[in-house]
Amino acid sequence: MPILINLDLMLVRRKMSLTELAGRVGVTIANLSVLKTGKARAVRFSTLEAICRELDCQPGDILEYAPEESQSGD
Secondary structure, three states, rough: OEEOOHHHHHHOOOOOHHHHHHHHHOOOHHHHHHHHHOOOOOOOOOHHHHHHHHHOOOHHHHHHOOOOOOOOOO
16 A cells, blocks of 8 residues: 555654553544554544644654555566
């Protein structure tokens, strides 16, 4: 998937645990873990807003677009 999630990096930068962020944002640890590992297929804007508020960051600090290499051999 060409969208990378840098939530773990932001947590380290802010010296915050996933458990603490979950409590502040009002999302379960399990759901944040799914997002952190890149297994989430969607994220609500309200959740993204709350994460950015608590981590004092921009959405682009958490979400990154990295296009996949072409596999057609062209």
